Amino acid sequence: MATVTPPAVVPPPLAPGRKRRRPTPALWVMAIAVTLPGAAPIAHLLWTVVRPGGIDSGGISAPRLGQLFASTGLLVVTVTATALVLGTATAWLTTRTNLAGRGFWSMLVSLPLVIPSYVGALAMLGSSGNTGVVSVALDAIGLPKLGVFSGFWAAWGALSLWNFSYVHLITTPALARMDPTLEEASRGLGASSRRTFLDVVLPQLRPALLSSSLLVGLYVISDFGAVSLLRYETFTRAIYTQFRGRLDLTPALFLSGVLVMAALVLVIAEQRNRGRASLASRRATRPADRVVLGGFPRMAAYGFLTALVIASLVLPLITLGWWTVQGLSLGNVFGSVWAEASRSAGVALGAAAVTAAAALPVAILTVRHPGRLSRALEAISWSTYSLPHLAVGLGFLVLSLRYARGVYQTVTLLVIAYVAMFLPQALSATQAGLRQVGTNLEDASRSLGSGGLATLARVTIPLVWRSLLAGGALVFLTVMKELPATLMLRPTGFETLAVRIWSASSELFYTQASVAALVLVGISAVPLYLLVTRDLHR
């Protein structure tokens, strides 16, 4: 079939306040049915913390809690600040200067996103210490070896290196769209270029910087794999230790509840802030003049970008490759990696299909019948998405133990949890598609004798099909990489790539971990590269 392009004529927007027909009850039931499972574990965790009749902390003392808050908070603040500086610098260098190969550099500094932070942590471990790649290389030229990366500085480095690309991706369009006439006006009024940057450019970037800080902050507070592998004690690591070490789940539940409450502050701020970034920046009528960098600044800029790409992309890949080759030369057989890869892909595919299907009723409800209740459903599902997945996973686990033994430790529960956690990814893609299908098309179908369901099948779904696929693809990628909830909920012996990378790294089997990590990065690199470059060049 030929390519479908939207009609040349843009449908007129409905008059403000015009309410459409009421949605059918079936639509509500479906939308609530797919959204509520995500709310249940969070509600349960919060309940364990605030329930009347005294809090059961399971023996977690107040000083211990204070310690965790301090260590987690320190990491959130330092990583966010570092990622902001790195990401803004790369965005500025690749949009507003005359460096050669700006598009190529921009792509290179976006690519670290294909490396989940726990894989990055694995690479750091595999490069340092007695047998690490970098250590061996240093040793060969007569320099001292690197000590094993661990503790705060290691965690700070890992999370900064594998999160700054988000800042780059959010800030780049904001910089590119900024209207240069404002800067010219400032210069024309006698302000220096330094003052112009501080007083004119930076305030315009604020929405983008705010969104990226919240995003990075949420990632750091939720991160489990990297901090655990690098032995830095945060909430998530403490929760997992409690969960593994004891039969009594109370301390883990209590810590999760506290973590969720802390994260909710960021989540609510993030939800309030979302969408403002795009509204705040005016569209430029012409591109800004580029700052001419020459001499030392130019060399320094290239040096900075090169060092960043080496640290975040080249070194990890070399390390993973080196360990893989080592394993092969030692005669290790990596047969199990294909089983793990197909298990990962299988469950991710299933979760992606279910999530895409589940997103449709919610998308229809939120786009076609906006209102308080549909907004609430949307907010709930974004919260489940944004909150630490280790805590959400624990919530699902406890709920299944208490109320649904039948699904405890089954792939079914795993898929339910994935759908609940990643619904927003499919949802926003589907919503975007649905907004492009004018309501007139559906009205036209109705007046031609097709009922609601027939219209859905004959008009709406064929037109949002691509969006559903795109949303599903995104969910697929995310599920492939997901670690903490998978660890909590997987059936015994259900080894996926992520689980294998995690367990092999923890046990210092770097060759096995590296093979699995390379396969994982390889599978997710191609689609992620396509998504990223498409977004950048829009």
Place this chain on the structure above:
Amino acid sequence: MTEPPVAAIRTRGLEKWFGETQALAGLDLDVPTGSLMTLLGPSGSGKTTALRLIAGFDRPDQGTIDIDGRTVVGPGVFVPPERRRVGMVFQDYALFPHLTVSRNAGYGVARPTRAARVAEVLALVGLSSKADRLPHELSGGEQQRVALARALAPDPEVILLDEPFSNLDATLRAKVRGEVAEILRRSGTTAIFVTHDQEEALSLSDIVAVMRDGRVIQTGTPAELYHRPADTWVASFLGDADFLPGEVEDGVVATSAGTFTTGGHGPVTVMIRPESVTLLPAEHGTGVVHRREFFGHDQLVTVGLPDGSIIRARLGPSPLFEIGDRVDVSVEGAATFPQPGSN
């Protein structure tokens, strides 16, 4: 006395609110079977809302709608759009972008008769040769005709057209308008147009209903409305008009532009259309030319009258009047309205 024929569409007391704004304030409408009716009004007068209620896309807060004698909206009754047998042509045509012309046209027809009916309606709109095209491969005028064919194909009781020509450029509009009216007349379908363009309304329809503030102000044939508007607002909305005060005595009203026979009594307002005014150059004429706009095919001459009032005349391109010329003014026919507050 015989029963009037069943109206194709009959609405009574339709009311619709959007939040704080009342879009319809008791709409009564009768559309005779087989006629082309236009809902004419300024934007915000509720015409599109009326159409959407008739189609079933929105629910009224109050009132009833009958289609071909069957109540589709009323107390406890709401027939969904897919069971109303009402065709709709949208302002943006709303052609299904993923379907070819013939599949668009056949969308509302059951399979057994689909192929034959599609061939029939595409022939009717003159697009048989483009059956396999996708909508975006067609010109605006062709898309318009596909939309019409698609709406006609299920043989609806009535076709609703929402500002159907507003997306066409001016040169194409007059041509397509004529074609659409012709197609609708040939198919014998009852149709309601919505437009804010008075020229379109007058040239296209059998009956025009003028709407304002969610109500029908006046219904009639185009000529009736033009020559005997219900009030000064309708008069101005339908075309250029000047208004002079006058006093009726014994069925005659005297104004500064002359005397006319009329009904009523007391002070009235007299409406004069520029094309019913004739000017004769006269050395001692009562009027003085204030302004002249020359359009080529005609000229619009503004004349000051002795009492200070102003009247416009639409005349042929010659003789050319000049500012300051003195003229005699004569008027052929005028409409009168009671002056506000004097009734």
